[in-house]
Amino acid sequence: MPTFGPQHLWFLLHAAGWTLALSAIAFLGGGLLGFGVALARISRNRVLRGLASAYVQVVQGTPLLILLFMIYFGLAIAGFDQLPALIAAGAGLTIYASGFLGEIWRGCIEAVPKTQWEAAECLAMSPWQRLTKVVLPQAMRIATAPTVGFLVQIVKNTSLASVIGFVELSQAGKLINNSIFQPFVIFVTVAIFYFVICYPLSAWSRGLERKLNVGRR
Amino acid sequence: MTYQFDFAALLPYWREFAAGVWLTLQLSAVATVLGFVGGALCAIARADGPPWLKRVVGAYVEVIRNTPLLVQIFLVYFGIAVLGLRVDATMAAVLALVVNVVAYTCEIMRAGIESIHKAQIEAGECLGLNRRQIYWHVVLRPAIERVYPALVSQYVLLMLASSICSQISAEELTAVANRIQSDTFRSFETYIVVGLVYLALSFVVRWAFWGFGLLVFTRRRKLGTAL
Amino acid sequence: MSAVVKLANVHKSFGPLKVLDGVSFEVGRGEVVALIGQSGSGKSTALRCINALETIEEGAIEVCGHAIHEPTLDRRALRLAVGIVFQSYNLFPHLTALQNIMLAPTCVKGVKRREARELAQDCLARVGLAEKAEHYPEQLSGGQQQRVAIARSLAMQPQVMLFDEVTSALDPQLTGEVLKVMEDLARGGMTMILVTHEMGFARRVAGTVIYMRQGRVWEALPGRDLDHPRTPELRDFVGSGL
Numbered sequence: 001m002p003t004f005g006p007q008h009l010w011f012l013l014h015a016a017g018w019t020l021a022l023s024a025i026a027f028l029g030g031g032l033l034g035f036g037v038a039l040a041r042i043s044r045n046r047v048l049r050g051l052a053s054a055y056v057q058v059v060q061g062t063p064l065l066i067l068l069f070m071i072y073f074g075l076a077i078a079g080f081d082q083l084p085a086l087i088a089a090g091a092g093l094t095i096y097a098s099g100f101l102g103e104i105w106r107g108c109i110e111a112v113p114k115t116q117w118e119a120a121e122c123l124a125m126s127p128w129q130r131l132t133k134v135v136l137p138q139a140m141r142i143a144t145a146p147t148v149g150f151l152v153q154i155v156k157n158t159s160l161a162s163v164i165g166f167v168e169l170s171q172a173g174k175l176i177n178n179s180i181f182q183p184f185v186i187f188v189t190v191a192i193f194y195f196v197i198c199y200p201l202s203a204w205s206r207g208l209e210r211k212l213n214v215g216r217r
Numbered sequence: 218m219t220y221q222f223d224f225a226a227l228l229p230y231w232r233e234f235a236a237g238v239w240l241t242l243q244l245s246a247v248a249t250v251l252g253f254v255g256g257a258l259c260a261i262a263r264a265d266g267p268p269w270l271k272r273v274v275g276a277y278v279e280v281i282r283n284t285p286l287l288v289q290i291f292l293v294y295f296g297i298a299v300l301g302l303r304v305d306a307t308m309a310a311v312l313a314l315v316v317n318v319v320a321y322t323c324e325i326m327r328a329g330i331e332s333i334h335k336a337q338i339e340a341g342e343c344l345g346l347n348r349r350q351i352y353w354h355v356v357l358r359p360a361i362e363r364v365y366p367a368l369v370s371q372y373v374l375l376m377l378a379s380s381i382c383s384q385i386s387a388e389e390l391t392a393v394a395n396r397i398q399s400d401t402f403r404s405f406e407t408y409i410v411v412g413l414v415y416l417a418l419s420f421v422v423r424w425a426f427w428g429f430g431l432l433v434f435t436r437r438r439k440l441g442t443a444l
Numbered sequence: 445m446s447a448v449v450k451l452a453n454v455h456k457s458f459g460p461l462k463v464l465d466g467v468s469f470e471v472g473r474g475e476v477v478a479l480i481g482q483s484g485s486g487k488s489t490a491l492r493c494i495n496a497l498e499t500i501e502e503g504a505i506e507v508c509g510h511a512i513h514e515p516t517l518d519r520r521a522l523r524l525a526v527g528i529v530f531q532s533y534n535l536f537p538h539l540t541a542l543q544n545i546m547l548a549p550t551c552v553k554g555v556k557r558r559e560a561r562e563l564a565q566d567c568l569a570r571v572g573l574a575e576k577a578e579h580y581p582e583q584l585s586g587g588q589q590q591r592v593a594i595a596r597s598l599a600m601q602p603q604v605m606l607f608d609e610v611t612s613a614l615d616p617q618l619t620g621e622v623l624k625v626m627e628d629l630a631r632g633g634m635t636m637i638l639v640t641h642e643m644g645f646a647r648r649v650a651g652t653v654i655y656m657r658q659g660r661v662w663e664a665l666p667g668r669d670l671d672h673p674r675t676p677e678l679r680d681f682v683g684s685g686l
Contacts, residue, residue, distance in 0.1 A: 057416075058416060060419075061373075061377070061415065061416040061419035061420065062377070062412045062415050062416055062419075063377040063378065063380035063381075063391065063412075063415055064377075065380045065381060065383070065391055066380060066391065066394075066408055066411055066412045066415060067412070069394075069404070069408040070405065070408045070409060070412060073398075073404040073405040073408060074405055076404075076405075077220040077405055078220075115530065115532060115534045116534060116536065118497065118530075118534070119530065119534035119535075119536070120536075121497075121519075121523065122495060122497070122523055122526075122527070122528045123523065123547070123548035123552065123596070123597075123600060124520050124523035124524045124548065124552045124600065125547075125548060125551065125552055126520070126552075129551050129552070133547060133551060134536055134547075137538045138536075138537065138538050141538070152282075152283065156283075156284065156285040156286070157285070159285035159286075159287040159288060160285075160287060160381070162287070163384070170285065170287055170288060173288070173291075183291065183292075183295030183296075183298075183299075184292070184295055184296055184299045187288055187291045187292045187295065188292065190288055191280075191284045191288045191289075191292065194283065194284045194285055194288065195280065195283045195284055198282075198283035198284070199279065199283045202279070202282065202283055
């Protein structure tokens with residue numbers, strides 16, 4: 001029986017690339033959708049606010065695993081059963097990320113004092129100008145640390161794409177394990193790969209947070 | 218689209234779904250209680266322990282927080298086997314969840330402990346309280362009260378994340394769903410139903426924590442502050 | 445002289461609390477009116493109503509021809525005509541002093557950036573802060589921030605300026621520099637309504653002082669007569685304040 005060797009390491013490295021790609025898709029897609037969710041959550045329109053709130057509750061109240069299964073099988077019965085697993089995985093993670101990012105960003109927007117909106121209003125700025133020229137630049141400063149922090153969650157959660165057969169790091173680990181059965185070595189290596197990706201992001205997020213707190217004092 | 222939805226096909230399996238829900242709740246409850254206690258101890262160790270212990274706990278928290286739960290579950294499940302012990306999937310799942318949630322609880326509690334003002338501790342010392350009394354009355358209790366909402370969110374996430382235990386076939390709700398969908402070929406319907414069940418569970422768990430909070434934190438109840 | 449700002453029988457409540465109970469007064473072009481009174485007397489609320497930051501329940505407010513109480517109110521046009529300065533400055537912390545002033549002219553009025561820059565520099569010079577153009581708000585003292593806030597309002601060339609307790613958050617030595625800027629504005633013919641606790645300033649600069657009490661105009665008198673009030677309540681108020 002073969003043992004864990006360089007060719008397996010190479011395979012994992014390749015799969016780590018897919019983990020990063022899937023993370024990027026989830027972050028970009030989830031960011032776009034999440035921004036819309038955040039805006040809807042602070043909108044003056046009650047219906048829009050309610051819908052966005054319900055969306056967040058559903059996304060945050062359902063396991064990502066189940067969400068992935070629903071999309072995977074949902075696409076299949078809609079006739080898209082030949083689509084690459086990347087599509088279903090990307091869609092699932094996008095929805096997941098949008099639910100959380102939307103809520104994080106709403107908090108950051110609401111952390112900007114109401115008086116800033118008011119001051120901009122009194123300068124005859126339109127609601128959109130108030131948002132984009134006055135409030136968002138300030139909210140973004142507050143949002144960087146938690147957003148980078150959430151990036152870590154996204155990277156880790158791409159591991160669940162393995163359940164619908166997408167070959168990222170975890171699935172690659174499972175595949176290697178199926179052929180040589182050395183689970184401990186393999187999954188420790190897989191864990192190290194994740195750690196190497198996630199730890200710098202965590203540290204960066206912490207640093208940003210510290211800087212923000214100092215700036216506020 | 219010509220797909221005919223058929224939720225009725227799932228009806229005969231209601232007992233199995235119920236058993237899955239029950240195991241999910243048990244897994245989550247045990248992991249929450251052990252995770253809370255372990256997390257509190259780790260947070261104290263990290264705030265006030267000897268330097269080597271601080272470093273060990275710090276490293277543990279970082280490793281857990283920067284690797285996926287799925288991989289942790291595999292490692293615990295297979296790692297125990299490597300040690301020559303035999304445990305069933307459910308035990309391994311509980312263990313993995315506890316290892317995971319202890320780290321998150323530790324991090325949340327640490328923030329709570331750090332938010333307690335030094336003057337409070339000095340006031341406790343001046344009143345002649347001993348170290349342990351100060352820790353419990355002056356530091357830990359107010360700290361927990363302050364981070365309670367964050368802890369609740371974490372434990373709801375834990376309940377949802379327990380679905381990942383299906384990957385080592387611990388027979389909780391998601392594993393039950395996986396089996397039933399392959400029996401009935403009603404995959405989409407199965408996961409919709411299970412998704413709704415999880416959604417309901419997350420509301421119930423949140424509500425239970427809210428009630429528990431009212432019971433435990435009398436000050437909050439009197440002041441009417443939102444938990 | 446036609447009135448620029450006109451309040452007629454204005455009523456306003458916050459829940460069960462009656463804040464404005466039939467307030468009426470007029471402000472002519474170039475006039476300076478000071479609203480004084482204890483906290484809770486409704487003076488700040490009256491000011492906020494004039495800029496449609498609060499809605500009123502009864503009565504009428506007309507500002508530069510805009511009927512505030514009408515649902516058809518064009519808020520943008522109103523805000524172009526009225527400038528307001530707040531107690532807490534409310535400068536935009538992510539912009540420099542100059543950018544704070546340039547923002548509204550460029551994005552609301554469509555002024556070209558070069559012109560806006562010159563305009564902003566002029567306004568900063570008027571408040572005596574030409575050398576602070578590139579400073580961020582947090583690098584400025586409270587008094588300097590408040591002067592930038594005044595310059596920011598000035599840059600929109602309003603017909604009326606409202607000042608809501610603009611010196612209340614400042615140390616006494618910083619108060620003077622802000623009051624001096626306001627006095628210069630008044631001498632330049634700006635129509636101003638100010639809520640203030642500075643009795644000396646009101647006496648010296650305000651054409652009319654309005655003493656508000658229990659949501660009503662209790663007494664209105666020329667600023668120079670502030671030491672000779674007719675009502676005992678204002679006498680007590682002036683006496684305690686000086």
